[in-house]
Amino acid sequence: MQQKENQRVKLTKRLLKESLLSLMENEQIEDISVCELCSTAGINRSTFYKHYGKPYDVLADMEQDMINDLSIIWKEKVSGQWTFSKGIELVSTYLKEHERFTKLLLRDTKTDLEFAGKLTGSDHVKKMYDRLLADVKDPESRRLIMTFSTTGSYQMIRQWLLDDSTKSPKEMGELAGQMVSIVIKDQRNRHSIL
Structure with a gap:
């Protein structure tokens, strides 16, 4: 029963x-x-x-389903060999596969911002940054780099989906990875000069 x-x-x-x-x-x-x-x-x-x-609760449940799915995907496909590029590629692939729902979320500023916070505040994102920024010792710099990288990547993926861009998820991952690498390299260079 x-x-x-x-x-x-x-x-x-x-x-x-x-x-x-x-x-x-x-x-x-x-x-x-x-x-x-x-x-x-x-x-x-x-x-x-x-x-x-209320209907918002159904939407929140759908968003949480996506977060849970991404957590499983990242654990299975990335495990100990995490790269920022691979993470963005996986997110892009998943969001593209669920494009109907994702576009509805992204078109509305309020739901978009709430979803972005849930997506970027998840444990797997925090773990990725722990590895990525291991040698950036200044907590404020770490926090600012995380904010820049996460927000920038999220908005890039958002634009990619809403514009129906022809770039592949792999290309999106590579592009985001290149941008984040530049920021981190610049931060490392600044501290090594001081």
């Missing part, structure tokens, strides 16, 4: 997520009501409220 219940919950959540995507193609999330979402999903409101409080 428990397994059947879990399958029913998964189905309900999947229907709500797919319906929210469909509605977001024509409306902003703040304009989507619970009634409209439930009607589109073919479920009643009491079922909705068993799992979520």
Whole structure:
């Protein structure tokens, strides 16, 4: 009975997520009501409220699904051989594969900024920077380089997706890696001169 219940919950959540995507193609999330979402999903409101409080909660669940997927991908594909370029390539590949949802997130400034914070604040990103910036000792410089690299890479990927750029995910990774390498090299050179 428990397994059947879990399958029913998964189905309900999947229907709500797919319906929210469909509605977001024509409306902003703040304009989507619970009634409209439930009607589109073919479920009643009491079922909705068993799992979520508002449509934003469904969106947050979808974003968290992406973060979880990326964590698994990065652990499986990168493990101990992490490079910034490879990380950006993997993120670009995943976001391109989920382009419909990603573009809906990225077109709206509010949801875009919230998603960017979740994506760039994840544990795997922090671990990557620990390795990448191991010899940058000044905490303020580390924090500023992380902010520049993360925000710049995120905005670059955002523009790439929204513009339907012809660059491949691998090219995106290489480009981001080149830019970050320049910043880190410059920081190292400044400290070695002092």
